[in-house]
């Protein structure tokens with residue numbers, strides 16, 4: 001949710017800023033801007049995507065600068081509301097990711113003292129406050145202003161005539177890059193990888209000063225050292241590598257991601273928080289929630305441990321039961337609602353576990369223990385390989401807690417995904433592309449997959465799609481079934497097969513076009529389907545993994561057929577850092 005990037009070095013800053021913001025665009029893409037310090041401060045900003053219209057910004061001169069790519073919260077996306085924002089004199093520039101909750105009161109106060117505002121954003125109060133506090137020492141002025149700001153923020157600040165950039169982290173992610181005579185600051189590591197693999201993760205409340213001499217960090221008025229860590233993601237992983245879209249590349253990476261994640265976890269010690277657990281509450285949002293929901297079926301079925309799943313955004317309205325282990329599931333490790341849920345669990349003295357993809361992310365610092373997935377950087381806004389990696393973590397956990405219930409299937413999971421990726425889905429895509437509305441249905445562990453299939457379809461194709469437990473369809477949604485509302489039914493072999501098969505026939509009897517995913521060679525299923533998509537052989541794990549890949553590909557190819565912006569769907573952003 002918004003990406004910020006700063007460069008401080010010996011070279012011209014603007015080309016670094018443009019490239020850095022392009023890499024961060026997946027965090028928000030409705031407007032962009034840069035500010036570079038030269039004789040004064042030069043600002044260039046406008047509505048739109050930097051990847052489509054920002055090349056000219058690279059011409060701005062100066063060796064220190066900050067940039068921003070926006071996902072609007074306060075004020076519509078337009079040139080004025082785009083960051084950076086300036087003080088009255090135009091000599092202090094700020095970019096911000098997060099929300100200043102008390103901005104309205106601060107703005108009134110500043111206006112009363114004669115400050116002139118040019119935007120509708122919450123951010124603009126910050127340069128005006130710094131303007132009042134600035135007496136030549138930028139870090140000191142920022143330090144004076146910080147206690148006045150309520151909310152979440154990662155900030156980068158420069159001022160005319162100052163050779164230093166100030167970076168602040170408070171409940172919004174911010175990483176510093178330690179390069180060869182160049183220092184960088186960014187919302188995440190993706191734009192830094194190009195320049196260095198050495199990074200510093202700031203802590204909440206840190207104020208860092210970057211200059212060509214190095215980085216100094218203050219916390220609560222005293223100097224502190226933060227460790228320099230090495231990131232093992234590669235530059236190749238943040239490039240498209242010949243694929244037309246990141247999403248397709250990431251879908252095709254899944255066999256490897258699954259194997260990498262399960263192999264890595266096998267080699268790790270079991271977290272102490274898992275010993276003797278009496279129950280589990282999983283908290284997550286979006287795709288991670290769907291993965292958590294699937295995990296619940298497996299934990300209860302194979303481990304006999306009670307499990308609940310809560311939307312992280314709703315968790316604050318519950319009192320968590322007993323002494324359950326609370327597991328926060330978040331690809332980014334920065335989703336505000338999931339972080340708030342883990343904080344609440346800690347307040348209630350629950351043991352906590354994070355499942356995440358991002359080293360050093362905030363959730364890893366909140367939870368008692370972290371299990372990392374090995375998905376590598378996920379750039380497409382729609383989560384795909386991180387979902388498979390989350391499933392890999394859960395399969396591993398369930399296998400561990402059940403003393404080997406899934407073991408044999410874990411080593412072959414990647415093959416099932418690989419087989420699914422070979423399928424030609426064009427007949428199914430032809431059925432979906434003209435639909436205005438769709439349903440995805442399944443039972444048992446395939447119900448969360450139906451939710452995930454629908455989520456993928458709606459977010460990238462913009463076709464209204466709902467995921468349902470197949471048994472619920474007759475309790476209302478049946479009224480919507482008709483010849484232009486296709487249904488995707490997940491009907492693998494297993495306990496739910498007979499009743500699922502009946503459900504498919506009932507829907508078919510209403511003239512509903514049926515896309516059915518089921519066991520290869522099942523004649524009865526084939527006959528009742530308008531389009532039949534065969535699953536490879538194997539058990540539950542293989543069927544879950546293969547179905548996931550098929551649903552992702554169906555959404556992807558439908559969105560491509562409709563000409564959608566697959567990697568950056570409208571109104572969305574990766575990493576939702578505001579509640």
Ligand code: F6R
Pocket residue numbers: 285286287288289329330331332333334335338381382383384455456459575576
């Ligand atoms: C959907 C999607 C989102 C995320 C959700 C949680 O494709 O990407 O629904 O799954 O915003 O994100 P994380 O897992 O980073 O907490």
